[in-house]
Amino acid sequence: MSDTDGPTLDGVLDQMENLSGGDDRQITVEEIINCLGKHSFASTILAFSLISTSPASGIPGVTAFVGLVVMFLVVQMIVGRDSLWLPGFIMRRDIAADKLREGVKWLRRPVRFVDRFLHERTTFLLHRPWIYLPLIMVLLLTMFMPFMEIVPTSGSIASAMIAIFAAGYLMRDGKVVILAMVLMSLLPVGVAWFFIGR
Template structure:
């Protein structure tokens, strides 16, 4: 039996995000450049984590993250090789202070989760299996702007998207199935709440 080294894929995304920060504000475009235009999963993880962290208290951040994730997922479904984002999204500015606060807050939970992640059930990351979670994530992003009305629901939605993005980065099919189950349950939970 081969021993799997613990993955640092998620911490690496936080490191790259932190290294891209300079000045008082950072453009979304700078974050995209720092993480790489080919890394759909890393970008999805980074933006959904920002929306899960205390930075989600910024009005409108959930809607911006929803738009970003929607555009990323749409491109993954059609099989684009590199990320394209509309200018109204890439020109958005984020407060570096809030972003860094969010990154620091995420360090511990990310490090804890990483210990359990490893490549397994990797067939789930091939077509047509991939289309189901991607379609569910896409559907979820359409509801996220309205979730700002219900406290913490936007953060919960972002956390589920972050889990799915983490499963993509680490090729962990078990985590993908967990996020898929949560993606299926969340709309029901919100409906019952309302």
């Protein structure tokens, strides 16, 4: 589960913005993976979960697709792969460059705010066997993300929780990973309340 990312979350947004350039072409998942690095599990999970948290999540199917991508990556982290792999049908999927730029612009301020509070602490949770618990929680959450398309905002909320986990893992902040675990454990209660309250 190696990671060769920059020191800040803002750096991940920089990479995505540079990739999107200034044109209106379609950017494939493979291009995003190559940009972030095939050893960068945390930054890749962060990037895709942020896409699903941004206004780009309004595109039908984005939440389900991001859930699928994150599921593949988390399974590989659990089994201990050093470099990530995604099947061809995922690698060929694309997103409009302008949508990616809009998402990055929208995320700048909240990401910079959060970035200031992240620092290395409680790192034992980021090593085996402790890391398996949050990884399994993220895996279970991704399995339900396709169904969240029918519950307004629930997919974006789930993606935000995964982004919090990825940010904590990337920045070696175990307390933020714990926060993500707490939030993920509360999400089913919120979804159940939504249906019961209808």
